Amino acid sequence: MTTPLATLRRVVVGSTNPVKIGAARAVLRRLAPDVEVVGHSVPSGVPDQPWGDEETIRGALARARGACAQEGAELGVGIEGGVVANEDGSVRTCAWAAVVTADGREGVGGSLAMPLPERVARLVREGMELGHAMDRVTGVHDVKRGAGAVGILTAGLVNRQEAYEVLVAYALAPLLGDAGDAMHQPAPPSGGNCVG
Numbered sequence: 001m002t003t004p005l006a007t008l009r010r011v012v013v014g015s016t017n018p019v020k021i022g023a024a025r026a027v028l029r030r031l032a033p034d035v036e037v038v039g040h041s042v043p044s045g046v047p048d049q050p051w052g053d054e055e056t057i058r059g060a061l062a063r064a065r066g067a068c069a070q071e072g073a074e075l076g077v078g079i080e081g082g083v084v085a086n087e088d089g090s091v092r093t094c095a096w097a098a099v100v101t102a103d104g105r106e107g108v109g110g111s112l113a114m115p116l117p118e119r120v121a122r123l124v125r126e127g128m129e130l131g132h133a134m135d136r137v138t139g140v141h142d143v144k145r146g147a148g149a150v151g152i153l154t155a156g157l158v159n160r161q162e163a164y165e166v167l168v169a170y171a172l173a174p175l176l177g178d179a180g181d182a183m184h185q186p187a188p189p190s191g192g193n194c195v196g
Contacts, residue, residue, distance in 0.1 A: 004177050005075070008032040012073040014042035014063030017145055023164035024077045027172070042066030044080055049129040053094050056082030057108060060098040068100040076100045077171075079164055081144075083116070083124055091121035093130070093149060097167035101175065109170020112163050114153060 008031070013024045016039045025037040043066065044050075044059035059080035068076025081095045096110030116124065123133035131144030138152055148160025 005031045005172070005175060008035045008074050010072045011035055011037045011075045011077060012067040012070045013037065013039045014044075014067035014076060014078040015039055016041050019145060019148065019161045020077075020079045020164060023079065023161045024168050026161070026165050027168045028075075031172075031176075040067055040070050042078070044078075046080070049124065049127075050080060050082035052082065052084055053096070053110070056080045056094050057096045057098070057110070060096040060108065060110075061100075061106070064098040064100040064106070068102060074102050077168060079167065081112070081130065081148075083130055084113070085125075090118075091116045091124055095164065095167055097164065097171040099168070099171045099175065105175060107171040107174040109167050109173065111170075112150065112167065114150060116149070117153070120149070 008028065011024060011028055013021045015021065021037060021039040028035050028037055042063045045062040046055050046059035050056040050059050060078040063078025063080060064076040066076065067073060067078060076099065078098045079095065081093065084092050084094050086092060093112055093114045093116060094110065095112035096108060098106065098108045100106050120130070120133045120137055123136060124130055130149055134143040134149045134152060135141060143149065143152065146160070147156070148163070150163045151159040
């Protein structure tokens with residue numbers, strides 16, 4: 001597929017989590033086979049456990065903008081996982097990806113809405129980050145850097161990287177040439193650089 005992104009040389013992901021870097025790399029190498037995709041620790045500007053789609057999107061955008069501001073970055077990618085309290089008191093997951101180009105265009109995509117078991121939801125409501133809650137309930141160490149809650153709760157049908165790959169693709173949609181140009185209005189540039 002030839003797109004305006006086919007010439008990308010360097011992409012920075014706003015995280016050192018290998019799952020997030022792997023998801024961005026898997027998607028972007030389909031568009032630009034020679035692209036270098038690296039991770040860089042970037043603050044999300046939101047709590048370690050974001051609550052609600054809005055807060056989670058803010059975290060993804062902050063990570064993407066911070067990543068794009070790194071030396072040589074042509075595109076920044078931010079991926080943020082969160083949780084949402086449902087009206088019935090149950091809790092579900094959410095996850096969002098954001099991309100920011102060096103000229104200030106942005107895209108956001110997300111979903112990954114999946115109900116959490118009550119014992120995990122209880123720990124999250126008490127203030128524990130979802131990854132740590134999953135570690136405690138499953139006895140597995142560092143779930144969020146591996147299969148993730150999605151991998152465990154779907155019994156391996158979907159792993160965290162695969163789920164995040166879809167979100168990165170959704171976020172890239174406004175940047176993918178004619179199809180994106182016909183359907184999306186790009187965000188106004190934020191001063192001609194990656195910092196918003």
